[in-house]
Every structure is written in C-alpha cells, then in structure tokens.
Amino acid sequence: MIRVGVNGYGTIGKRVADAVAVQADMELVGVTKTSPDYGAEAALRRGYDLYVAIDDRADEFEDAGLGIAGTLDDLLDAVDVIVDCAPGGVGERNRPTYEAHDTPAIYQGGEDAAIADASFNARASGEIGDVGSLRVVSCNTTGLSRLLAPLDEAYGVEKARVTLVRRGGDPSETDRGPINDVVPDPATVPSHHGPDVNTILPDVDVDTAALKAPVTGMHTHSVNVTLGGEPTTDEVRELLRDETRLFLIPERAGIDGAGTLKDYAADIGRDRGDLWENCVWEESISVEGKDLYLFQNVHQEADVVPENVDAVRTLATDISREESTARTNEALGVGLDSLLSDGGAGRNQIAAGD
Amino acid sequence: MIRVGVNGYGTIGKRVADAVAVQADMELVGVTKTSPDYGAEAALRRGYDLYVAIDDRADEFEDAGLGIAGTLDDLLDAVDVIVDCAPGGVGERNRPTYEAHDTPAIYQGGEDAAIADASFNARASGEIGDVGSLRVVSCNTTGLSRLLAPLDEAYGVEKARVTLVRRGGDPSETDRGPINDVVPDPATVPSHHGPDVNTILPDVDVDTAALKAPVTGMHTHSVNVTLGGEPTTDEVRELLRDETRLFLIPERAGIDGAGTLKDYAADIGRDRGDLWENCVWEESISVEGKDLYLFQNVHQEADVVPENVDAVRTLATDISREESTARTNEALGVGLDSLLSDGGAGRNQIAAGD
The missing domain is CATH 3.40.50.720 (NAD(P)-binding Rossmann-like Domain)
Known part of the structure; x- marks a missing residue:
C-alpha cells in the first residue's frame, strides 16, 4: 500500500x-x-x-x-x-x-x-x-506528448507545429482574463510548450505558438505534423483510436466544443464532468501528403x-x-469509447449494460 | 409505483x-x-x-x-x-x-x-x-416563488422588485448569445417573469426587469422586497435558512459566483454539479427599514x-x-447545509461522516 x-x-x-x-x-x-x-x-x-x-x-x-x-x-x-x-x-x-x-x-x-x-x-x-x-x-504538454509519441513511433515526426488556443482560467477563477479578446501569450514564437515537450520527447522537433481566449472549459490545439511517411487518413485515425488516453469524438455525436464535451462527460457519469483523455475531433484528422492536421481539446483540470x-x-x-x-x-474508468464511433467499436457496451 | x-x-x-x-x-x-x-x-x-x-x-x-x-x-x-x-x-x-x-x-x-x-x-x-x-x-419563476412565499407568509410583501441578469444559454448551447454585451431582454419593463410568478402567488405584487448576459452558468437575481413589517436582517436570514430549497452561501466559504458555486456542488459530489436550491449570498441579505435586499443565483438547468x-x-x-x-x-439530497455556515448548523455533518 x-x-x-x-x-x-x-x-x-x-x-x-x-x-x-x-x-x-x-x-x-x-x-x-x-x-x-x-x-x-x-x-x-x-x-x-x-x-x-x-x-x-x-x-x-x-x-x-x-x-x-x-x-x-x-x-x-x-x-x-x-x-x-x-x-x-x-x-x-x-x-x-x-x-x-x-x-x-x-x-x-x-x-x-x-x-x-x-x-x-x-x-x-x-x-x-x-x-x-x-x-x-503541464496539461498542454501532456496532451501534446500523448499525441506525438504514437505518431513518432509509427511514422516518425519530421516537424510538429501547434497553435494552442488556451483557456483564460478555470471555471472557479473569476478574476482571470482575457475578457473579450484573444491574445498572443506569449507574443514571442515559439512558446515554451515545444521545449517542454522535449523534456518528455527529446528528439521530436516541435514548434508551438500560444494564444489565450476568454473561455474556461478546455484548451484547444490546432495541430500540424509533417510525418516521416505518408499514411492514409484512416490509418492515422486507427492508430490514434488505439491509444487509451486519446478519445476520438465521433462526428455523429453532435459534440461541437468544450461545452458539449463536458456535458457528455457528465452525461456518462464522470465525476465533475472530467475528461482525462485528449479529445480529438475524428473528422478533423486529415492527411495531405506527409502533413497531418487535426484539432484536439485538452481539459486543463483533468488530463x-x-x-x-x-x-x-x-x-x-x-x-x-x-x-x-x-x-x-x-x-x-479512463478510456472513452463512444457507442457512436465508426465501426461501432463501442456497441458491445450496450450489451454489457454499461 | x-x-x-x-x-x-x-x-x-x-x-x-x-x-x-x-x-x-x-x-x-x-x-x-x-x-x-x-x-x-x-x-x-x-x-x-x-x-x-x-x-x-x-x-x-x-x-x-x-x-x-x-x-x-x-x-x-x-x-x-x-x-x-x-x-x-x-x-x-x-x-x-x-x-x-x-x-x-x-x-x-x-x-x-x-x-x-x-x-x-x-x-x-x-x-x-x-x-x-x-x-x-420556469427556473426564474421557480426561484422567485421559493423566495417570495416565505417572506409573504412571515411579513407580507408590499412590493417586490427584481432585476434578473439571465444567462445567455446553457453550457452546451454554443450558438447562443449575447457575446460581450449585457442586453435588456426584453427592453420593455416589466418583463413577463412577474406575471408568471402570479400564476403561483396570485396576490404578490412583483415587478421584474430582465437582462441577458454572456454567461452560461446561472441566472443572477438582484432582489428588493418592501415588506409588510420591519424584521431584522438576522431574522430574515434565519427565516430563509429554514427553507430546504434555499441555500444561504456562507461568506467565509469563498464562493463568489456561478463558477465557484458549481465547483462547490461538484466538490460535494453533486451529479453534473447541479444546484437544485436557490443560492442566496448570506451577506447580501440586508434590511433597511421595510426594504429587504439580496442577491440570489438560480441554476437554470437544475432548480x-x-x-x-x-x-x-x-x-x-x-x-x-x-x-x-x-x-x-x-x-x-436536496438541501445544502454548509459546514461553514454561521452558527455551525452543518457541523454535525462532520460527526455524521457526511
């Protein structure tokens, strides 16, 4: 013990x-x-x-x-x-x-x-x-490390470029800003997040640019990764779906942002509506040549x-x-597996009475 | 059944x-x-x-x-x-x-x-x-009815005047407004909320003015009630404290708005962070002559x-x-009784292992 x-x-x-x-x-x-x-x-x-x-x-x-x-x-x-x-x-x-x-x-x-x-x-x-x-x-570095590790193992990462639209404060931090603006924070590029990823993945080349927005729900990452190979979009989706701490949000779920994500978490019984997983919009995962693009959200209170x-x-x-x-x-209970996922990965959970 | x-x-x-x-x-x-x-x-x-x-x-x-x-x-x-x-x-x-x-x-x-x-x-x-x-x-009418009924029974209500600062939408309603403004809604005064209270309390004279703010957490009511008597502030606090669906927020709790209120609700294990009770800031309850003033918050998803x-x-x-x-x-489990309340009304709950 x-x-x-x-x-x-x-x-x-x-x-x-x-x-x-x-x-x-x-x-x-x-x-x-x-x-x-x-x-x-x-x-x-x-x-x-x-x-x-x-x-x-x-x-x-x-x-x-x-x-x-x-x-x-x-x-x-x-x-x-x-x-x-x-x-x-x-x-x-x-x-x-x-x-x-x-x-x-x-x-x-x-x-x-x-x-x-x-x-x-x-x-x-x-x-x-x-x-x-x-x-x-940190929450952002955790979210980036979880995403880049499997990509680097499967294809190699030539270069990752990430824009982080960060939440201004937590829901209980009423004295935080910004209010009614999106501010470069820091305005210098790259931000410290890339070097921080290198404390975990020292050999992955990653540049980050950070903004701060007047929201409290989650951080949002717009990710581009130039890969060492040219996998198909479906291959990348399957690779990421196999990671237990990545959640691929099914398009048909009607989840459009942090508000609905946390509503979903509460709906399925998560204490405090917490999302421990990176939440990746499945339809955003797109490969153009060697370039992978996706959006992911990171719950700063939970991941x-x-x-x-x-x-x-x-x-x-x-x-x-x-x-x-x-x-x-x-x-x-980490590891979201939506019943609405393509391929019905989660459908057995109905039978299991989950 | x-x-x-x-x-x-x-x-x-x-x-x-x-x-x-x-x-x-x-x-x-x-x-x-x-x-x-x-x-x-x-x-x-x-x-x-x-x-x-x-x-x-x-x-x-x-x-x-x-x-x-x-x-x-x-x-x-x-x-x-x-x-x-x-x-x-x-x-x-x-x-x-x-x-x-x-x-x-x-x-x-x-x-x-x-x-x-x-x-x-x-x-x-x-x-x-x-x-x-x-x-x-509705949630607002429910919140006002719960508050006005005991006041009317105890002292009589000569006139209630309430400004409702309403939330723009629920946390999952990402397409709602206003954004970055507080708008009279409707701009005509009184709003429909007063007449709606009269569907419950037909004899209570109440005028309401309604605004809408770019928040999703809760509605906030600024309440004035001209009473039929002149009770002390403490007497009104005790009257309201006795109501099971009113929660008097203790000043020492460090709860300053909807964000911390819902954080508290989640902390004490409320599913979805729901607040079924009117949440009345205890220190706001003030009597000046026959005039009672207070702020209360109403959780539009839950009350x-x-x-x-x-x-x-x-x-x-x-x-x-x-x-x-x-x-x-x-x-x-309706009926919040904070351990931090004046008089320690809730202290026994520690002993009870709650």
Missing part, C-alpha cells in the same frame, strides 16, 4: 486526491489547505483528513469549525509520496520542506523542469531510473490526473508504466 | 429522468430523443430505455447502432405520467398527442400557462385540486428538477406536497 499525501487541495489537488483514493494499491493519507474555504469543507465531506499547509493558520480552521488532522509536517512524516499541487512556482518554495522530511515528491508542470529528477508522462517518457522526485508536465497516479507508482514501486497505466485506467 | 416517461432528453429532461429514477415510489419507463446524438448514447449508458420522439427517424437510431425500445406512442401507453421536456413551445405541439393517449402530462415553464390545468411550484402553489396536467414554472418530481406525485397521487417535498429532498 503506497501512502500518498496531496499538498494543495485546489483544482488539480482535489482531483488527484479522488484518483488516488480509488486505487487499490494506494492509501490517501490526507490533503492540505491553506484556508478554511469551501474546498476545505468539501475535503471533509469526502472523508479526507485535512492538514493545514501553513502552521499558524490552524486557528482559522478551528474557528470555522473544520476539524484538522495536523500540519503539513505531520502529513509528510506519514506518507511514502507527497504530490505537490500548489499553484505554479509554489512547489519550488515547498521543495526544501519535502527534502527535509526525506519525502519523495511529485511536482506539477507549473514548476521549472529542474525542480525534479525527471519530467514525466506515462505514455511518452523514456526510461526513468531510480529517482527521488518527478514533475508531471494530468491519471499521469500523477502513474507518477506515484513510478516513484514508489517497480511496477512498469504499462501496468500502472492499465491499473489507473481501470480504477478511474 | 408511478410509471413515468420523459419526452425530450435534453438539459432538463435528462435531469428529470435521473431524479425520477431514484424515487422509491416511481419507475422511469423510458426517455425520448429526436436524433441519435451523444445524449441518446448517454441515456443508454445510464440504462434508460430509449424511445424515438419522431416515428420516421427510427432508422437513424438503428443506423447509428443505438437500440430503441419503441416510439413516443408506445411510451405514452406505458406510463401514468409523461413529463414533457421538449424545447419551449414544442410542448404545445405535443399536447394533442398526450391527450389522444389520455396520458396526464407535466409541461415546463417555456410553455404558456394556458397549456395546463394549473401552474406548479411545490413550495408556493396554493391548493391544487383534481387536475389532468400541470406546468412547472426545476425537484419541482417536476413533486409535480408527478401531485398529478398521480393524493400525497401531500409537504410529504412529496420531503421524499424528493431525501432521495436527491
């Missing part, structure tokens, strides 16, 4: 906590909060032990009537792995604390790559040896969640990444 | 179906769809029998590999009550069909009041006799759902509305 703590119960932390809690080989010891807000209440309602991330704020929790189990130091002493889900940059400030407790740590993609011994994506990372810390790359679970196993056990991925997918 | 069908498995219909399915005294016989899109797939995944709302489209479902149980006519013959959840105005076109099958029907608030024998709100409607059809009033369940019982049984409301609340 791997004992896991989550430091920072925000957008990512609460989802990682839920995901850890349903793994048969993991125990969620507790989560931390910096203040007694609705998230702290929600953690208690879900039955999670609550630890105070900042020692001298314990009184605030007591005043609010929210019982706490201890401080971050207590949590670090009780776990095999701490998953840092603090806001970007705060992980770097937390690192000395983890090291002082000799607690192996997982960081998020908002930190510099240098924070950890290796950057991590369950599908695309190369061999990872004996390390004491990992950094799960790194199964990767964090796999990172925990990579850090704490000798279980292979393939086996870990299979366990995580099974426990969470 | 009350056999219930839902005609139209859209935003409201799918939620009514879920709510009916968990009532101990109801059986969800099936739901209808007009086309084989992701909603139809989702209904099958939830284990609901699927009926075709338009006879000659059965082939489209077969082509898509989605099995159907029959047509709308079949469904109408198999149920005690049909809940019409078709888009606004389509219920009127469906009415002759229901009447031809002698099937008692519930309509939604997008229809004219004249469509049914009576308009309905579980908390605020007066005595409803032996009727063959009911119309559950009428428990009302539909109660409408089914009112139409099909002799169960009292109070008893029905209690059953519906219990089965769904």
Whole structure:
C-alpha cells in the first residue's frame, strides 16, 4: 500500500486526491489547505483528513469549525509520496520542506523542469531510473506528448507545429482574463510548450505558438505534423483510436466544443464532468501528403490526473508504466469509447449494460 | 409505483429522468430523443430505455447502432405520467398527442400557462385540486416563488422588485448569445417573469426587469422586497435558512459566483454539479427599514428538477406536497447545509461522516 499525501487541495489537488483514493494499491493519507474555504469543507465531506499547509493558520480552521488532522509536517512524516499541487512556482518554495522530511515528491508542470529528477508522462517518457522526485508536465504538454509519441513511433515526426488556443482560467477563477479578446501569450514564437515537450520527447522537433481566449472549459490545439511517411487518413485515425488516453469524438455525436464535451462527460457519469483523455475531433484528422492536421481539446483540470497516479507508482514501486497505466485506467474508468464511433467499436457496451 | 416517461432528453429532461429514477415510489419507463446524438448514447449508458420522439427517424437510431425500445406512442401507453421536456413551445405541439393517449402530462415553464390545468411550484402553489396536467414554472419563476412565499407568509410583501441578469444559454448551447454585451431582454419593463410568478402567488405584487448576459452558468437575481413589517436582517436570514430549497452561501466559504458555486456542488459530489436550491449570498441579505435586499443565483438547468418530481406525485397521487417535498429532498439530497455556515448548523455533518 503506497501512502500518498496531496499538498494543495485546489483544482488539480482535489482531483488527484479522488484518483488516488480509488486505487487499490494506494492509501490517501490526507490533503492540505491553506484556508478554511469551501474546498476545505468539501475535503471533509469526502472523508479526507485535512492538514493545514501553513502552521499558524490552524486557528482559522478551528474557528470555522473544520476539524484538522495536523500540519503539513505531520502529513509528510506519514506518507511514502507527497504530490505537490500548489499553484505554479509554489512547489519550488515547498521543495526544501519535502527534502527535509526525506519525502519523495511529485511536482506539477507549473514548476521549472529542474525542480525534479525527471519530467514525466506515462505514455511518452523514456526510461526513468531510480529517482527521488518527478514533475508531471503541464496539461498542454501532456496532451501534446500523448499525441506525438504514437505518431513518432509509427511514422516518425519530421516537424510538429501547434497553435494552442488556451483557456483564460478555470471555471472557479473569476478574476482571470482575457475578457473579450484573444491574445498572443506569449507574443514571442515559439512558446515554451515545444521545449517542454522535449523534456518528455527529446528528439521530436516541435514548434508551438500560444494564444489565450476568454473561455474556461478546455484548451484547444490546432495541430500540424509533417510525418516521416505518408499514411492514409484512416490509418492515422486507427492508430490514434488505439491509444487509451486519446478519445476520438465521433462526428455523429453532435459534440461541437468544450461545452458539449463536458456535458457528455457528465452525461456518462464522470465525476465533475472530467475528461482525462485528449479529445480529438475524428473528422478533423486529415492527411495531405506527409502533413497531418487535426484539432484536439485538452481539459486543463483533468488530463494530468491519471499521469500523477502513474507518477506515484513510478516513484514508489517497480511496477512498469504499462501496468500502472492499465491499473489507473481501470480504477478511474479512463478510456472513452463512444457507442457512436465508426465501426461501432463501442456497441458491445450496450450489451454489457454499461 | 408511478410509471413515468420523459419526452425530450435534453438539459432538463435528462435531469428529470435521473431524479425520477431514484424515487422509491416511481419507475422511469423510458426517455425520448429526436436524433441519435451523444445524449441518446448517454441515456443508454445510464440504462434508460430509449424511445424515438419522431416515428420516421427510427432508422437513424438503428443506423447509428443505438437500440430503441419503441416510439413516443408506445411510451405514452406505458406510463401514468409523461413529463414533457421538449424545447419551449414544442410542448404545445405535443399536447394533442398526450391527450389522444389520455396520458396526464407535466409541461415546463417555456410553455404558456394556458397549456395546463394549473401552474406548479411545490413550495408556493396554493391548493391544487383534481387536475389532468400541470406546468412547472420556469427556473426564474421557480426561484422567485421559493423566495417570495416565505417572506409573504412571515411579513407580507408590499412590493417586490427584481432585476434578473439571465444567462445567455446553457453550457452546451454554443450558438447562443449575447457575446460581450449585457442586453435588456426584453427592453420593455416589466418583463413577463412577474406575471408568471402570479400564476403561483396570485396576490404578490412583483415587478421584474430582465437582462441577458454572456454567461452560461446561472441566472443572477438582484432582489428588493418592501415588506409588510420591519424584521431584522438576522431574522430574515434565519427565516430563509429554514427553507430546504434555499441555500444561504456562507461568506467565509469563498464562493463568489456561478463558477465557484458549481465547483462547490461538484466538490460535494453533486451529479453534473447541479444546484437544485436557490443560492442566496448570506451577506447580501440586508434590511433597511421595510426594504429587504439580496442577491440570489438560480441554476437554470437544475432548480426545476425537484419541482417536476413533486409535480408527478401531485398529478398521480393524493400525497401531500409537504410529504412529496420531503421524499424528493431525501432521495436527491436536496438541501445544502454548509459546514461553514454561521452558527455551525452543518457541523454535525462532520460527526455524521457526511
């Protein structure tokens, strides 16, 4: 049993906590909060032990009537792995604390790559040896790595060029922008996302250009990949369909954007309407000569969640990444297979009463 | 066992179906769809029998590999009550069909009041006799009726004046507006919402002015009520806190708008992040002389759902509305009671392991 703590119960932390809690080989010891807000209440309602991330704020929790189990130091002493889900940059400030407790740590993609011994994506990372810390790359880098790895393995990638139309903030981040504009962010090209992909896939040539839009649902990627070969459109569709963390959205489903995607996720019973998979519009997948084009959406709140679970196993056990991925997918239900897909791949699920 | 069908498995219909399915005294016989899109797939995944709302489209479902149980006519013959959840105005076109099958029907608030024998709100409607059809009033009218009924009972309402800042569309309605504007809609004042409240509370004097904003989360109401008495702010807060379908948002919860409200709902495990209750900012509740002011949010996808369940019982049984409301609340989990509320009303829930 791997004992896991989550430091920072925000957008990512609460989802990682839920995901850890349903793994048969993991125990969620507790989560931390910096203040007694609705998230702290929600953690208690879900039955999670609550630890105070900042020692001298314990009184605030007591005043609010929210019982706490201890401080971050207590949590670090009780776990095999701490998953840092603090806001970007705060992980770097937390690192000395983890090291002082000799607690192996997982960081998020908002930190510099240098924070950890290796950057991590369950599908695309190369061999990872004996390390004491990992950094799960950001939602966008995760989405790109999952897509480029199978393409590179099957055909070789001569060059990938991606425009990222990023969401301005999460649904609960009411103070974010832009409002009523699409802004180059950064205006310099390429953006940092391409180099970040290279922390996972060092040999893939990828340029990225990043925009920010006044939406909160998902990131949208417009992808061009010049391939090493000339597969047919159908061959690429089948290649991508075989990936468990890519979801090919069937044209006939009537799903036209992040709103309907998340509506679909909620419809089929996904907690919080989360989409852990890259969502690729099947009809957008087109090959012209060596050039592949497609649109994909990435749910910034969710796609790194199964990767964090796999990172925990990579850090704490000798279980292979393939086996870990299979366990995580099974426990969470990762791997959308629409009944409306061409070829009826999912039709048996009706018979199975899913 | 009350056999219930839902005609139209859209935003409201799918939620009514879920709510009916968990009532101990109801059986969800099936739901209808007009086309084989992701909603139809989702209904099958939830284990609901699927009926075709338009006879000659059965082939489209077969082509898509989605099995159907029959047509709308079949469904109408198999149920005690049909809940019409078709888009606004389509219920009127469906009415002759229901009447031809002698099937008692519930309509939604997008229809004219004249469509049914009576308009309905579980908390605020007066005595409803032996009727063959009911119309559950719209989300906004539901929200206003729930608020005004206890105020009128406790203090009398001399005059209510409400500005409704309405959401432009639901999260899945990507073709709706306005974009980047707040538009008077209608520009004539008062709007129809006040008269619609009078279909529930005929003697309450209420004027409404309606705007439309480029948001999809919830409607926001800015409410002024000139009361018949001069209660204290605290007295009004306690009055409203006692209502099971009003949720007083505690100031310390850090909930600042629809984004965080729905995040909270998802955090505490609400399917689809639904908020069945009026969400009233507790610190906004202020009394100046006889004038009460407050802000409340109404989740347009969800607040009428428990009302539909109660409408089914009112139409099909002799169960009292109070008893029905209690059953519906219990089965769904209606009645938010934050652990962070002043007075710690919800603190016992920690002890209860909720």
